[in-house]
Amino acid sequence: xxxxxxxxxxxxxxxxxxxxxxxxxxxxxxxxxxxxxxxxxxxxxxxxxxxxxxxxxxxxxxxxxxxxxxxxxxxxxxxxxxxxxxxxxxxxxxxxxxxxxxxxxxxxxxxxxxxxxxxxxxxxxxxxxxxxxxxxxxxxxxxxxxxxxxxxxxxxxxxxxxxxxxxxxxxxxxxxxxxxxxxxxxxxxxxxxxxxxxxxxxxxxxxxxxxxxxxxxxxxxxxxxxxxxxxxxxxxxxxxxxxxxxxxxxxxxxxxxxxxx
Amino acid sequence: xxxxxxxxxxxxxxxxxxxxxxxxxxxxxxxxxxxxxxxxxxxxxxxxxxxxxxxxxxxxxxxxxxxxxxxxxxxxxxxxxxxxxxxxxxxxxxxxxxxxxxxxxxxxxxxxxxxxxxxxxxxxxxxxxxxxxxxxxxxxxxxxxxxxxxxxxxxxxxxxxxxxxxxxxxxxxxxxxxxxxxxxxxxxxxxxxxxxxxxxxxxxxxxxxxxxxxxxxxxxxxxxxxxxxxxxxxxxxxxxxxxxxxxxxxxxxxxxxxxxxxxxxxx
Numbered sequence: 411x412x413x414x415x416x417x418x419x420x421x422x423x424x425x426x427x428x429x430x431x432x433x434x435x436x437x438x439x440x441x442x443x444x445x446x447x448x449x450x451x452x453x454x455x456x457x458x459x460x461x462x463x464x465x466x467x468x469x470x471x472x473x474x475x476x477x478x479x480x481x482x483x484x485x486x487x488x489x490x491x492x493x494x495x496x497x498x499x500x501x502x503x504x505x506x507x508x509x510x511x512x513x514x515x516x517x518x519x520x521x522x523x524x525x526x527x528x529x530x531x532x533x534x535x536x537x538x539x540x541x542x543x544x545x546x547x548x549x550x551x552x553x554x555x556x557x558x559x560x561x562x563x564x565x566x567x568x569x570x571x572x573x574x575x576x577x578x579x580x581x582x583x584x585x586x587x588x589x590x591x592x593x594x595x596x597x598x599x600x601x602x603x604x605x606x607x608x609x610x611x612x613x614x615x616x617x618x619x620x621x622x623x624x625x626x627x628x629x630x631x632x633x634x635x636x637x638x639x640x641x642x643x644x645x646x647x648x649x650x651x652x653x654x655x656x657x658x659x660x661x662x663x664x665x666x667x668x669x670x671x
Numbered sequence: 672x673x674x675x676x677x678x679x680x681x682x683x684x685x686x687x688x689x690x691x692x693x694x695x696x697x698x699x700x701x702x703x704x705x706x707x708x709x710x711x712x713x714x715x716x717x718x719x720x721x722x723x724x725x726x727x728x729x730x731x732x733x734x735x736x737x738x739x740x741x742x743x744x745x746x747x748x749x750x751x752x753x754x755x756x757x758x759x760x761x762x763x764x765x766x767x768x769x770x771x772x773x774x775x776x777x778x779x780x781x782x783x784x785x786x787x788x789x790x791x792x793x794x795x796x797x798x799x800x801x802x803x804x805x806x807x808x809x810x811x812x813x814x815x816x817x818x819x820x821x822x823x824x825x826x827x828x829x830x831x832x833x834x835x836x837x838x839x840x841x842x843x844x845x846x847x848x849x850x851x852x853x854x855x856x857x858x859x860x861x862x863x864x865x866x867x868x869x870x871x872x873x874x875x876x877x878x879x880x881x882x883x884x885x886x887x888x889x890x891x892x893x894x895x896x897x898x899x900x901x902x903x904x905x906x907x908x909x910x911x912x913x914x915x916x917x918x919x920x921x922x923x924x925x926x927x928x929x930x931x932x933x934x935x936x937x938x
Contacts, residue, residue, distance in 0.1 A: 607707055630706070648698035652694040656692075
């Protein structure tokens with residue numbers, strides 16, 4: 411555990427670099443500019459997103475925080491997809507692995523470090539948005555509303571794990587491109603599979619699509635609203651956790667078997 | 672790490688893997704159901720999505736969906752009648768030969784089930800090249816298994832079929848003759864009696880013609896089917912309203928009784 415924390419510290423230390431300071435300024439600016447956006451809502455049955463995201467129950471999702479999350483995910487792609495390839499290219503990984511650190515520990519440390527950076531970005535933007543909203547309108551968000559916005563951060567965990575899997579196989583630029591393509595594919599297939607669910611079961615295509623669906627995480631689930639006391643929040647947490655573990659296992663398998671030179 | 676340690680390590684990894692995959696599939700299923708069914712109502716209507724497709728694709732997709740829906744319905748059907756109805760509808764989605772085969776199969780399997788009526792109509796006096804041919808006598812026998820609402824449709828559709836097959840007037844008359852032995856129960860039968868009278872006139876069967884004319888007059892006095900249905904629905908509604916009123920009265924009486932008792936006891 412100490413070794414994982416050491417790698418984490420090494421990763422998060424990058425925050426001190428001027429590029430990251432600029433990134434956090436951007437986060438604050440994003441937070442400021444989205445502070446007055448309304449709640450997420452879809453126009454009705456005609457809207458396909460209406461079918462993919464349930465917003466009828468529980469605290470509302472604020473568009474501003476959704477924008478902040480998207481910005482955070484962009485940071486996650488940049489950070490997650492480049493961190494390990496950079497270490498391999500610079501031979502830094504050999505230096506780390508020459509110490510009594512297992513490859514899995516290195517991966518977990520890197521993963522937690524990138525997650526931490528993303529969470530800091532999200533937090534800075536979210537706090538700025540919250541404070542700006544308070545100053546401009548004098549209105550305080552209810553605790554349940556704030557909690558719902560922070561539950562959005564659950565998506566960061568599988569998302570970063572996914573980028574790390576791809577970065578374990580490819581070089582940094584390729585990993586970034588493939589990650590973006592994979593995310594777009596995930597969104598399309600998730601949407602398609604939910605729509606397919608409305609079709610009769612006898613349609614042969616249904617089972618094929620369902621099988622393919624399990625190869626892609628469905629990020630739409632994280633944007634639905636729900637009651638905090640229900641099974642949905644447990645399922646959502648379990649979903650985030652299990653997809654993260656699956657992705658990290660694949661990345662660990664790859665790192666254990668790949669040549670680092 | 673020794674061999675037994677490795678095996679244990681592998682077993683542990685396998686167990687964790689199973690647990691994680693179970694967690695993944697189960698949570699995915701819960702979330703999917705949550706998104707798909709909000710308070711038991713499907714979130715998006717299929718028709719609104721199909722409406723967005725280009726017409727050429729939409730027709731084919733709609734056809735495929737209808738076929739799949741019918742297949743699902745056939746699997747879920749619990750009664751023989753429903754099975755027959757759905758299987759006919761399903762066969763109708765394919766080239767005509769398949770429907771003919773299905774009709775023939777239904778006649779063999781369910782010769783007395785009322786829902787087999789379309790199959791009997793289809794093969795009534797069919798030409799020798801057809802898969803099957805049903806004689807007028809067998810058709811009459813089948814009609815006996817139908818209820819009074821289905822009977823008119825059976826008589827009428829059978830007669831239209833004979834006309835479309837250009838059956839001889841004598842055969843058409845033979846087909847309609849049993850109608851002289853039953854009491855008509857709706858106005859629509861008049862059409863068949865008129866046809867029978869005309870056929871009897873052509874065939875110079877005076878007695879039959881006269882009898883048929885009488886039935887024609889009788890039908891004139893009878894209500895049309897939709898009027899009959901309206902009457903029945905009205906009677907049902909009145910009965911229901913009466914029952915509700917009686918129930919309310921009974922409840923009101925029951926409420927009044929306990930209120931009066933203590934007063935009497937107090938004296």
